[in-house]
Amino acid sequence: MRRAPDAKQVEAYSGFSARDEFVWKTELDKFVQEGNRIFHNADAFGGSIGVSCDMCHPNAANTHPETYPKYQVELQRVALLRDMIDWCIQHPTKGKPLADDDQRLRAMESYIIAQRKGKVIEPGKH
Numbered sequence: 001m002r003r004a005p006d007a008k009q010v011e012a013y014s015g016f017s018a019r020d021e022f023v024w025k026t027e028l029d030k031f032v033q034e035g036n037r038i039f040h041n042a043d044a045f046g047g048s049i050g051v052s053c054d055m056c057h058p059n060a061a062n063t064h065p066e067t068y069p070k071y072q073v074e075l076q077r078v079a080l081l082r083d084m085i086d087w088c089i090q091h092p093t094k095g096k097p098l099a100d101d102d103q104r105l106r107a108m109e110s111y112i113i114a115q116r117k118g119k120v121i122e123p124g125k126h
Contacts, residue, residue, distance in 0.1 A: 028110075031106075031107055031110050032107070032110050032111050032114045033111075034103075034107040034111075035106075035107035035108045035109070035110045035111025035112070035114075036111045038104050038107055038108050038111075039052065039053045039054055039057075039060070039108050039111050039112070040052050040053070040054045042093055042095075044104065045089055045093075045095060045098070045104050045105075045108065046089065046095040046096050046098070047089065047093035047094060047095040048093070048094040048095055049093060049094045051092060051093045051094075052093070053085075053088065053093075053108070056088075056092065059115055060111065060112045060115035060116060063081075063112045063115075063116065064116070065081045065109075065112050065113045065116050066116060068080055068081040068084070069081075072084055072087075074087055074091075075087060081109055081112065081113070082100065082105055082106070082109050085105060085108055085109060085112070086098055086105065
């Protein structure tokens with residue numbers, strides 16, 4: 001059945017309940033909180049010199065996830081935010097690289113994005 005060109009697409013989204021949205025938000029919040037924990041704990045992501053992400057990036061400052069993907073000089077290629085997180089884990093904190101599907105990497109990426117979502121960049125702060 002073809003839909004009229006001016007018909008609204010509501011069927012796919014109209015079946016979600018307030019409970020569904022609550023569950024989704026709760027799960028996302030837990031994931032972001034796990035990223036917060038890992039970001040602030042060098043042992044949690046495998047750093048080997050006791051340096052955590054927040055030592056250079058308090059509250060995810062100066063991470064600018066809104067600018068990715070971009071060409072990253074350190075990597076000599078176009079990088080995603082998770083590529084730069086992994087670079088930082090390997091170099092400044094002397095840890096081992098994490099796989100793209102590693103939940104720790106994904107949680108840290110989620111935390112950084114959540115910290116910056118909707119924020120205006122303020123010189124000296126971010």
